[in-house]
Amino acid sequence: MRSAFIALDWGTSSFRAYLLNKDGTAQETVTAPHGILAVKDGAFDAALESHIGKWDMKLPIMASGMITSRQGWVELPYVACPAGLQSIAAAVHLHTSKHGRKIYFVPGISTRGPDGAPDVIRGEETQVLGATEGGSEHFVTPGTHSKWIAVKDNEITGFSSYMTGEVFALLKTHSILGKLMTGEMATPPAFEQGVRAGLKDPAGFLHNIFSTRTLALFSEMPTDHLSSYLSGQVIGTEIAHAIAKNPAGAQYRILATPALGEHYMAAMKIAGLNVSYGKPDVAVIGLRRIAVAAGLLA
Amino acid sequence: MRSAFIALDWGTSSFRAYLLNKDGTAQETVTAPHGILAVKDGAFDAALESHIGKWDMKLPIMASGMITSRQGWVELPYVACPAGLQSIAAAVHLHTSKHGRKIYFVPGISTRGPDGAPDVIRGEETQVLGATEGGSEHFVTPGTHSKWIAVKDNEITGFSSYMTGEVFALLKTHSILGKLMTGEMATPPAFEQGVRAGLKDPAGFLHNIFSTRTLALFSEMPTDHLSSYLSGQVIGTEIAHAIAKNPAGAQYRILATPALGEHYMAAMKIAGLNVSYGKPDVAVIGLRRIAVAAGLLA
The missing domain is CATH 3.30.420.300 (2-keto-3-deoxy-galactonokinase, substrate binding domain)
Incomplete structure (x- = not known):
């Protein structure tokens, strides 16, 4: 051809x-x-x-x-x-x-x-x-600045950018929270704990992330779980705000490869959302x- | 003596x-x-x-x-x-x-x-x-990690740390938001605009701070106002969460010199709080x- x-x-x-x-x-x-x-x-x-x-x-x-x-x-x-x-x-x-x-x-x-x-x-x-x-759709594009994009009958009606990826990287690399972190392995239970904390109290982000330090100080979380926990917190905080005005039964599609989108997929499932990957x-x-x-x- | x-x-x-x-x-x-x-x-x-x-x-x-x-x-x-x-x-x-x-x-x-x-x-x-x-008191200690401390009859009943100062410094120094900033002068109207944005939607912090970039992209805020605007956003976000569970008439005292505490004093007044400096x-x-x-x- x-x-x-x-x-x-x-x-x-x-x-x-x-x-x-x-x-x-x-x-x-x-x-x-x-x-x-x-x-x-x-x-x-x-x-x-x-x-x-x-x-x-x-x-x-x-x-x-x-x-x-x-x-x-x-x-x-x-x-x-x-x-x-x-x-x-x-x-x-x-x-x-x-x-x-x-x-x-x-x-x-x-x-x-x-x-x-x-x-x-x-x-x-x-x-x-x-x-x-077609119809009413909600898309999420994970990344340094993730986007939540609302579509109605094939037309983009609005969207919101979240600096989640960049803020997580800054906190991990440059803040006091990164100092106690060890290892890079994803730890799903710590990630879920973080997501739930973010979902529960998104307005308390600047306070709640400090627990990444105190949980380690009190030996209540292994230091190689801290990165996953903080990642869960920032993504959970984002999700809580991004879905707040959407109907309860809204369907979400993540536009990313599973390699890039897996954290959002996991966090959105923890939030009880109806979510799948886009093509x-x-x-x-x-x-x-x-x-x-x-x-x-x- | x-x-x-x-x-x-x-x-x-x-x-x-x-x-x-x-x-x-x-x-x-x-x-x-x-x-x-x-x-x-x-x-x-x-x-x-x-x-x-x-x-x-x-x-x-x-x-x-x-x-x-x-x-x-x-x-x-x-x-x-x-x-x-x-x-x-x-x-x-x-x-x-x-x-x-x-x-x-x-x-x-x-x-x-x-x-x-x-x-x-x-x-x-x-x-x-x-x-x-004595009595019911609320103290705020501004700093890299600010603290909101509740006291009842001379006893500290609880407190919350906020990573506000550190997060602001990271965003200004290392994030995309700092790239468009010029000047170091405090600009009270931009600060107030930021405080009000933070007070209004603290759960949207990871989204709302992105406006530090977009307002400049759209030439809707001078670039030498951006630092004050972002500073207002992080402090306003902190205040909204820190006061949420306190009674409306609560009295707050800032424990800091006016040189260190002036941003908190200004922001807490914008929030309509009853606030003064401690000794x-x-x-x-x-x-x-x-x-x-x-x-x-x-």
């Missing part, structure tokens, strides 16, 4: 390109730890060719992720929620590379919290547009759907 | 010694940035003499603070709450230094949260015992009261 287009998911820390057939199946895939932060002096043209130079120059490229941020190749303004295939496709920006490749950049989206504060996403909107199946490679499906909506593919 | 005893407040990052008269007034004071973390290889005898070597060897020393922690001179077990002058005085530990000084070490205290997790204090209990005036040098008063309760002073 003749290849039809190239899907490009270029984020902060990784580069993923897919050479796709018309039906969206992949002929070839390139994955590299070559995120936008690893590209120096704006040398995006060269970085792109170093990975996909042998792929047909005439194929259109659909690209999403942090590549459209201020630190990326071309900065695009955010599309405001509610945002669906049509509004995002309408805001796609065509850029021609130095090598003559036509790159269609997909913008990120923005929303406003109850207090009016803005929130933003770049990349996850494409994953969600690839994963959506893999939803970013590719999303890019294809946006390309079709933009009239670039049939 | 003949000096009667020496009060020693030896914490993580500072050393404060007071040569006192019988009535508790100070003849001489030594303050140095020579906390226990700056003492190498357990050389506490030498460190002490370097500061107070010329003071009478025969005077008893009452000492409290992190000097009785695992990283300190003599590790003492915690006295469990409720803890008052009598129970703490009964647990005072006499240690004779290499130079023959008699040092009475005051233990820290411990409590248990609703979930059973332990919490601990070393040093603040002495401040509170110096500040207490200065309450640690000295507390050490004197403990000495009297232990029968070491008349």
Whole structure:
């Protein structure tokens, strides 16, 4: 089958390109730890060719992720929620590379919290547009900054970012809580204890995490369990807040590989939520759907 | 007047010694940035003499603070709450230094949260015992780990530690939130906006702090206001949780100099609380009261 287009998911820390057939199946895939932060002096043209130079120059490229941020190749303004295939496709920006490749950049989206504060996403909107199946849906994308994204009838109605992954890493690496930690092994009982503490009292986060230290001081938790316990606390705290306004029977899908999403899966099950993994490679499906909506593919 | 005893407040990052008269007034004071973390290889005898070597060897020393922690001179077990002058005085530990000084070490205290997790204090209990005036009282000691301490009829009934100061410093120094910050000037309107956000939705801490980034991305807050805004958020989040179970008319006293306590004073006023500063040098008063309760002073 003749290849039809190239899907490009270029984020902060990784580069993923897919050479796709018309039906969206992949002929070839390139994955590299070559995120936008690893590209120096704006040398995006060269970085792109170093990975996909042998792929047909005439194929259109659909690209999403942090590549459209201020630190990326071309900065695009955010599309405001509610945002669906049509509004995002309408805001796609065509850029021609130095090598003559036509790159269609997909913008990120923005929303406003109850207090009016803005929130933003770049990349996850494409994953969600690839994963959506209709009706009322809730997606979670774990990561340094996880996102909880609400969808109604295929349109993203709003979302919230949580700095959970970054805060956990800071506490573990730089705070007094990390000093007593030993070992890296996941310890499910300690993780569950942490999740339950976070779920029970999310408003007490700044207080409750101190127990990572005191439980060790009192020899009430082995030091090689402390990391899992703290991880459970931050994720449990996030979940309690993220689900607070959703209906009790809401269905959640985690958009991540099991390797990346397993902590969220475990914590959301502890919280009694109805949760499953989304399909893999939803970013590719999303890019294809946006390309079709933009009239670039049939 | 003949000096009667020496009060020693030896914490993580500072050393404060007071040569006192019988009535508790100070003849001489030594303050140095020579906390226990700056003492190498357990050389506490030498460190002490370097500061107070010329003071009478025969005077008893009452000492409290992190000097009785695992990283300190003599590790003492915690006295469990409720803890008052009598129970703490009964647990005072006499240690004779290499130079023959008699040092009475005051233990820290411990409590248990609703979930059973332990919490601990070393040093603040002495401040509170110096500040207490009877009845129902609430004390706040700002710092790297702030403490909210409840007192009933001169006895400490419980307390909670908050990692607010440390978490703020980590976010500012190491997280993505610090990257857009400029300037160090305090900006009261941004601080107040942060305090109100924290007070309103303390359970959303891991989400709400992300607005420190997005408000700047959307040019809705000047970058030299971001540090004050984030500081307000963490302190507002702490206050919302710390006061949740206290009666509406509770009176709070901040045990800190205005230089150290001003952010808490401002934030607690924004929260509509009844708040004032405690007396200065309450640690000295507390050490004197403990000495009297232990029968070491008349």
